[in-house]
């Protein structure tokens with residue numbers, strides 16, 4: 001069966017804040033020019049927002065630029081921040097620290113990023129953008145001269161054995177004069193573009209963290225809408241870059257989460273269990289007692305910042321948002337920067353489309369980024385995250401010096417290393433004894449994944465692929481005690497054995513995958529590659 005194809009001026013891959021802002025800006029530019037532009041946006045989640053997971057505190061700077069009358073248009077920014085707390089935790093106590101300037105949230109809003117994206121999706125559709133949820137872009141298409149020509153969506157109805165089933169339907173080819181990749185952190189097509197066009201040459205490696213989040217309905221008596229609470233310290237040791245967020249929304253809801261840098265060295269560490277343990281701290285537990293957990297999920301985020309941003313353009317397209325790495329780590333915010341990059345890319349792409357050619361490199365995008373507030377913002381904080389490589393205390397001291405004395409203008413730039421090479425052999429690192437879940441504020445993985453609404457058709461090839469099937473046992477189990485069993489927040493990877501305890505082998509429960517991409521990042525030999533599953537598969541986040 002031949003693949004059908006459709007032609008557009010611009011194809012956008014990914015319905016997060018960056019892709020949707022690019023789509024909206026393209027339509028605005030066309031309207032300003034008294035012209036039209038044909039824009040299609042595809043999203044792998046079953047609906048816009050279904051795969052979006054964030055904190056989230058939104059800095060509204062880009063939104064003000066993109067849609068100045070967002071209030072009249074009903075944007076879901078209902079909870080202005082009115083209280084900022086930055087805490088240091090020991091096992092039993094909490095001490096207030098001065099709030100670093102980057103974490104001052106005056107003028108920001110606590111939101112559900114999923115709901116915000118749903119609203120942006122409605123704005124885009126109202127302007128004529130063709131939005132297709134439930135379609136993963138599975139392959140980049142190139143023309144005879146090697147320029148990006150479009151993408152192909154994944155085939156449906158391929159069985160576990162790789163054979164076509166009765167439900168087989170080939171993917172579609174979506175061709176564009178320009179293609180904007182907005183896949184979010186660790187985009188899997190973006191990874192192939194890095195290699196094909198050598199986009200990372202001369203840049204620092206990208207570094208990452210995993211963020212695990214829950215949404216709770218809490219006792220109304222404890223609700224403090226507008227309160228933003230962050231912590232560092234317990235339960236992780238000071239050599240691990242990690243901390244919590246706890247945001248009080250309207251409607252007696254609290255978003256709580258834990259973020260851990262993926263450069264941790266101890267293979268016994270489990271980000272999931274650290275998060276569950278964090279909620280048992282006396283100051284935290286009291287918020288959730290008597291409440292009900294309503295949702296769960298996880299997602300990787302970028303931490304490389306300025307020095308890790310790749311070349312952004314190639315013949316026929318560009319990268320926007322977190323797939324390029326525009327997150328501001330000390331702020332723990334990437335939405336305003338993702339939106340801004342999408343808006344600037346739209347300007348360059350619009351020029352390229354109107355130049356009436358296919359496969360043009362929208363090169364002015366890179367220049368527009370360098371001339372914008374976004375570049376200056378990322379430049380000024382570029383040394384803060386790598387300053388933590390010697391631990392929490394030296395990191396905090398360096399961050400203070402870089403921020404207050406150097407004002408982000410130090411005549412040096414600190415560098416990053418790759419996260420997958422940071423693990424030390426399990427035998428040389430301390431085991432961590434995690435408490436059992438109490439099922440009141442702390443839980444196990446299975447009941448957590450259930451709350452993510454994750455679903456994949458079971459009769460399909462695993463979307464977590466191994467380059468070499470012997471590595472999980474011969475290398476990962478032997479040297480690191482199979483860290484994938486612990487860093488995966490969804491229990492996808494399990495070492496199983498025969499009844500006599502012999503014959504260890506890796507079982508991949510791919511149907512549980514919440515698409516966080518941590519395995520693709522942290523596997524020590526980069527043996528695991530995450531690829532898109534069948535359309536619509538994955539989490540069904542309500543308002544994460």
Ligand SMILES: Cc1cc2nc3c(=O)[nH]c(=O)nc-3n(C[C@H](O)[C@H](O)[C@H](O)COP(=O)(O)OP(=O)(O)OC[C@H]3O[C@@H](n4cnc5c(N)ncnc54)[C@H](O)[C@@H]3O)c2cc1C
Pocket residue numbers: 013014015016017018019042043044045049051052053054055056057058059113135136137138182183184185187188189210211212213257259298299300301320321322323327332333334335336338532
């Ligand atoms: C735990 C956590 C807390 C955070 N807290 C904050 C915060 O408080 N404030 C803040 O500003 N930022 C925060 N961030 C960062 C913020 O969420 C991101 O910077 C932002 O979402 C990036 O937007 P994006 O459009 O680049 O990518 P995403 O929001 O990741 O969107 C990408 C979209 O593309 C889709 N997609 C990916 N690949 C494909 C494909 N091949 N085909 C089709 N669709 C595809 C995905 O399903 C997704 O919907 C946080 C992130 C995390 C993980």
Ligand code: SF4
Pocket residue numbers: 464487488489490491492512513514515516517518519520530
């Ligand atoms: S399998 Fe990989 S991408 Fe899926 S939830 Fe686990 S770590 Fe995340």
